[in-house]
Amino acid sequence: MPEIDLITGFLGAGKTTFIARYAEWLNRQNIRFAVIENEFGAAGVDSMLLSEQFGNVHELAGGCICCTLKSGFFHLLEQLLPHCDRVLVEPSGLYNLDDFFEVADGIAHNGLGQIGMCLTLVDPHTLPVMTETECSVLRDELEGTGGVVWTKTDEEPCCDLAEAQAFLERMGNRGEDMPLRVYETPSHALCDEDFIRLQQMKPVRRRHQRVLRDHRMMYQSTSLRPQGMFDPDGLLHLLEHIIDTGECGEIVRVKGFVNGSSGSLAVNCTVSDRFIQECSERLPMLNIIGHQLDRAKIKRLLEALGSEKHL
Numbered sequence: 223m224p225e226i227d228l229i230t231g232f233l234g235a236g237k238t239t240f241i242a243r244y245a246e247w248l249n250r251q252n253i254r255f256a257v258i259e260n261e262f263g264a265a266g267v268d269s270m271l272l273s274e275q276f277g278n279v280h281e282l283a284g285g286c287i288c289c290t291l292k293s294g295f296f297h298l299l300e301q302l303l304p305h306c307d308r309v310l311v312e313p314s315g316l317y318n319l320d321d322f323f324e325v326a327d328g329i330a331h332n333g334l335g336q337i338g339m340c341l342t343l344v345d346p347h348t349l350p351v352m353t354e355t356e357c358s359v360l361r362d363e364l365e366g367t368g369g370v371v372w373t374k375t376d377e378e379p380c381c382d383l384a385e386a387q388a389f390l391e392r393m394g395n396r397g398e399d400m401p402l403r404v405y406e407t408p409s410h411a412l413c414d415e416d417f418i419r420l421q422q423m424k425p426v427r428r429r430h431q432r433v434l435r436d437h438r439m440m441y442q443s444t445s446l447r448p449q450g451m452f453d454p455d456g457l458l459h460l461l462e463h464i465i466d467t468g469e470c471g472e473i474v475r476v477k478g479f480v481n482g483s484s485g486s487l488a489v490n491c492t493v494s495d496r497f498i499q500e501c502s503e504r505l506p507m508l509n510i511i512g513h514q515l516d517r518a519k520i521k522r523l524l525e526a527l528g529s530e531k532h533l
Contacts, residue, residue: 224303225338226311226326227421230363232356233315233475233511234492235343236373238272240409241312245276247417248308255308256280258298260287262314262443262511270504286314288321289435296325303335315475315511316441318362323427340368340425343409346386347374347494355440356474357393362435364394368423369403376410377495441474444517446508450528452480452487454498460527461491461498464520471515478508480528 229244231237241257248255257272261283272279280298287295302309313322319340326337342363352360364370370390372383383404391402403423407416457480464470476491479501488501489508510520 223333224306224335225308226299226303226329226335227308227338228311228313228319228322228340229343230313230317230319230322230341230367231315231343231373232345232348232352232360232363234348234477234490234495235315235345236409237312237315237343240341240343240371240373241310242272242275243409243412244417244420245272245310247414249276253307254305255310256302256306257310257312258282258287258295258302260291260295260311260313261509262286262316262441286316287311287325288313288318292321292325296328299325299329300332300334303329308338309335316359318435319364319366319425320362323366323425337425339421339423340366341371341405341420341423342367342369343371343373344386344390345374345492345494346372346381346383347377347379348492349386349389351493358435359440360390361393364390364402366425366427368425369405369420371405371420372408373410374495375408441511442471442513442515443509443511444515444520446510446517446521446524448480448506448508448521448524448528450481450525452482452528454482454487454500456527457487457489458496458498460523461489462496464523465491465493465496469516470520470523471512473510473512473515475511476508478506479504480506480508480524 229237229241256278259272259279259281282291282294285291299309329335375381387404461476465473474493476489478489479486480489482500486501486504488499490497
């Protein structure tokens, strides 16, 4: 029976990078698969990257597949599962595992598929700076997960993973009878044998109080299409400024593309890490997620920088 693999994790945890490596391994095993990509904001960024590599990528954008897009998620699974061995699901970084189980149980009841591996990716660098709201979202993603995979542990500064695991255990109120399973190999070091073992990490459901959330009430999303030409250092400085100072709202995620001097620049920023690198030419688009976003001010600052005006 086809299986549904869920790869969840908070905003910026590294889900798309993990799925790209996992999908490449599935290709080499001649395993038929499709990818469902859920964008909380506007369509385009992650699904574009995966589609260029693997082709069979389907996007649900403009909300969460645990909130406003649950029905569309169910029907898309119905369409894809008869033609696949596995369907890889990358939900938005804002997700509730209880809702995934509700959808997957309906699929299983209809005899179309079953839950495969269920992983939560965690960047340990982000844990000390997460707000209570962000912790509540991550807690929902950990409830019932088959296990945690650490991401970005090859990046500075080094993290105390034992301390990070203890943080997650306390967050989920887990006792000795239900410890959190953490995979021993971090995401950047995974090999073929690891993917075989990870596929055995099925969800572990336990009794708990379900919390109903509408992520649209917790976070905002806005999409901009910056015009002009951007220098990597100048753009990095601007994004660090607006994220760190909070003058444009509390920004937790910026991802997309802008025009550079020799192609495009890929932008991937969270509160704990900021990456800007050259890539092949793409349409300019930035997706921004956070609280109380001042879209007009962000747009003005980007336009000023893109036109080489002094801020």
